Amino acid sequence: MLKPLKKAIAVNAVAAMLGGLALTSAVTAGETAGMSAVEKGKKVAVDRRKGNCLACHVMDDGALPGNIGPPLVAMKARFPGKGELRDQIWGATKKNPHSMMPPFGKHGVLTEEEVDVVTEYIHTL
Numbered sequence: 001m002l003k004p005l006k007k008a009i010a011v012n013a014v015a016a017m018l019g020g021l022a023l024t025s026a027v028t029a030g031e032t033a034g035m036s037a038v039e040k041g042k043k044v045a046v047d048r049r050k051g052n053c054l055a056c057h058v059m060d061d062g063a064l065p066g067n068i069g070p071p072l073v074a075m076k077a078r079f080p081g082k083g084e085l086r087d088q089i090w091g092a093t094k095k096n097p098h099s100m101m102p103p104f105g106k107h108g109v110l111t112e113e114e115v116d117v118v119t120e121y122i123h124t125l
């Protein structure tokens, strides 16, 4: 049996861990209330635990971008329709089976809603 104080500390530690987990899904929860789809999309795209697109792409004003993928510029010219852009983000391996780009939707890295808002954001670049 744990003494009451130790028990309280243990309970707090678990609560803190759960709090940390909750944070990772905050992108689609209350924290983003009132934000536009484009703003939400940017948040998901730059989040290192979510899209982490900056690991491979120069993108907007994002800091410390990688260059494994092409810079995400002139997206409307490259993808006139949002559907094709969404396909690329949902499952890059559809177009290129050897793609280095993780199939974010297909592998459940991002939720369908997150793929939607990221598409909205990327389409503005």
Ligand code: HEC
Pocket: 045, 051, 052, 053, 054, 055, 056, 057, 068, 069, 070, 072, 078, 085, 088, 089, 092, 096, 098, 099, 100, 101, 102, 104, 118, 122
């Ligand atoms: C591990 C590296 C990597 C990550 C992370 C990554 N990509 Fe990519 N991306 C690539 C590569 C490489 C390509 C080039 C095409 C291919 O190989 O599929 C690409 C291509 C693209 C294209 C097509 C660009 C064009 O002009 O044809 C878009 C759009 C894109 N990525 C968006 C994203 C978004 C949005 C994210 C984050 C949610 C992301 N990528 C994360 C590597 C990555």
